[in-house]
Amino acid sequence: MKTKLQNEWYWHAFLLIAVFLMLWPIVFMLSTSLKDLNQVFESILNPLPFPPTFDNYTTVLHNFPLLTYIWNTFYIAIVVTASKAATSVLAAFAFVYYNFKYKETVFNGMLLTFFIPITVLIMPNYLMMSKLGLLDTPYGVMLPGLVDGMGIFLMRQTMRGIPKPLLEAAILDGAKPHQVLFKVIMPLIKPSVLAISILFFINSWNEYFWPLLILQDKANLTLPLALQMFISAEGGSEWGIAMAVATLTSLPPLVLYGFCQKFIINTFMQSGVKG
8 A cells, every 4th residue: 555655656746747847938938028137137947026027018019010920820820720620520521421432541541641740741832832822921821731630530530429310310300411510410519629620720820830931021920930030130138028929929829728628628538439
């Protein structure tokens, strides 16, 4: 019994250390954003700014075109999210409720895309955007990310958990396929759709490398790119200002996840119900 308690204590200590290491960058970001320059260098590891100051945020809001970059990022993220969510639901519906030739082959081929490194696809996608004349436009950032294999997989697994007698009853009542989808299935999977939409939005909001290759004009930059530009050009030793920008950049994803974490966790749990 004593040995078991000791082992549990070791695991608890390990988990606490892991949680601390994961949360420390966020704590450092927030605390540094509330420090003046002297505090930053005198007490760089002290998480409690004293006295706290909002001058860094005032500087950012007055000297940095934050709203322009927020709108650019939001526009790309919302279009990509809507497209991924719609294609995930429609493709999953087809995989679950339709029988067509090579269905399993197509589905397994889609699963293989999970294992292809993103770096392998960068050059073909870049050349395609160049041929289409979409370089330095938001559409060049959006186009390669309008469909998501993981979203299709998660929606398929969720739909497989819906009792078939419910769908058969709707069909017997004369419901067409689109009516079955939107009036029977969608109300049941709405939390899962919301969850994957939040994940899609957060991933698109935080995307850095692909927009870096596509976007050149400063007026078209997304917030992560603008943040890097700001840190290089304005930040330098102004870590308080840099962390204020980073905090404002991080707020939307953190808030969304905070409100929707229950749906997100449930979606991934449901994905393992049926293979």
